Amino acid sequence: MPNRHPSFDLDSPIPFYQQIKEKLRGSILDGTYPPHSRMPSESELQEMFDVSRITIRQALGDLQKEGLIFKVHGKGSFVSQPKAVQNITSLQGFAEAMSSEGHEIFNRVMSFAFVPASSEVAAKLGLEEGTPVAEIHRVRLLNRKATSYEITFVPESLGKKLQRADLITRDIFLILENDCGVKLGSADLAIDATAADAAMASALETRKGAPLLRVERLTYDVSKQPIDFEYLYFKGGTFQYRLKVDRKRPATARGQRQAKETKA
Structure with a gap:
């Protein structure tokens, strides 16, 4: 049976799913969950953290976006080889x-x-x-x-x-x-x-x-x-x-016209 994690900081402005993500992230990085190992199931994580399934899915979704885990249909989530x-x-x-x-x-x-x-x-x-x-x-x-x-x-x-x-x-x-x-x-x-x-x-x-x-x-x-x-x-x-890039929006026709008028 998975161990229950310490209770959350109820006064923290950080949402529960982010707190869960950080706890799981730390366990992946310190080797508690080694590369290619299977993560606890959603129901097991629900019991560990005493939260809803939606909250668990949000946390796992963020870990997947970071490349720390990957999902295999019908088998669950697994720890990625770190890059x-x-x-x-x-x-x-x-x-x-x-x-x-x-x-x-x-x-x-x-x-x-x-x-x-x-x-x-x-x-x-x-x-x-x-x-x-x-x-x-x-x-x-x-x-x-x-x-x-x-x-x-x-x-x-x-x-x-x-x-x-x-x-x-x-x-x-x-x-x-x-x-x-x-x-x-x-x-x-x-x-x-x-x-x-x-x-x-x-x-x-x-x-x-x-x-x-x-x-x-x-x-x-x-x-x-x-x-x-x-x-x-x-x-x-x-x-x-x-690489982080910012969107450079093209000048509008009105803005281009105003710039020409200013120069004139």
Whole structure:
């Protein structure tokens, strides 16, 4: 029989269903309900919290929207495999963002070499084709599990400084800022999907042809000079980018006419 939870704070302005959601959320995150385990049924949760079925369904619905649980028709609700989430409303390195959420990050350096810039890399970094650049390959491990494969290109001068840096435990962004004196400004991102080839599948401990989230990122310093071009490949089901956008409403015909009249 499920244990009855402590009574609610009746004086709290927070609705019962939100209080239940937070209690269940905490039990999922602390491992009381591990990934892929079955959650208590709606009737069991009703008894645990002594509330209506509608209240329980509201709480479970919110947990499902957050991606913490999923429902199987006729079988109930199950705990999802947790995904790492990075908000891209600000420019951050992977370790920088994940560490702030309490995750453990390590990097496996696969290779570091100075190579002639391809036409694409040269165009991105504003260099002549064939100019030497540093090419760095790293596997990012999130909580000891291979999560992404990162290919980084930087100009040769910065590459020589990165060559002496700790690329196992530190983000390249933080090294550029703190060790190289580069002030980062902004980045252009392009996101699509691809399939893992044999080498990348092996590095990410997945199967050949497995789906990968691919991010192409070009980072600029504060003077708009491109200084870091990357390909980031995330193993499917392990990572999620989140972005909040606001609706920008088009000007109405009346508003456009008034603006013209004001200018006149």
